[in-house]
Amino acid sequence: EAGVAQSPRYKIIEKRQSVAFWCNPISGHATLYWYQQILGQGPKLLIQFQNNGVVDDSQLPKDRFSAERLKGVDSTLKIQPAKLEDSAVYLCASSLYSTGELFFGEGSRLTVL
């Protein structure tokens, strides 16, 4: 079974530029999550989708971050404009249902200069 796919693996941008990350969850998984993991900290939930609807985006900085889940499958997370403090690993995870085990992708490492 293929795991959660994320791209790009690494991205370096300057502050005020924009960036987008892509996630393809495990086939059939209805729930998709985006987490932010800053160096030295644990992951923090940014947004949770159930199929193509948003379940929880209370910790998403909506003035600069946006996310969508196309047709309830793939998802993109966008940051515009980026700030220095956005430097982190962005992890995508999926689960079969909202209370199921989470499977994480390898993450996308963002460096903002």
Added chain:
Amino acid sequence: TQLLEQSPQFLSIQEGENLTVYCNSSSVFSSLQWYRQEPGEGPVLLVTVVTGGEVKKLKRLTFQFGDARKDSSLHITAAQPGDTGLYLCAGGSYGGSQGNLIFGKGTKLSVKP
């Protein structure tokens, strides 16, 4: 705000030694999960404990959920170099979905041969 404190932050031991990692909070959690994360990878679920006082064993790893559901421990017997990684605990909130987890900052374990 719910917080999970993990200790120690760093642990470097020799192969064959035993160790215990702690995860503490002033908040009550509906469940407690332990993950292991290796460099450049996403976290991988090791175990979920849901009942106060519950003890689960996974080969050389023993997980315990505190009676009051506010703390947990992970004990590794006869550590091996393959156990090296970042160990994260994550608490689930009552009424929240599985993915809406509060993560600790992690314990970085290094097992030297």
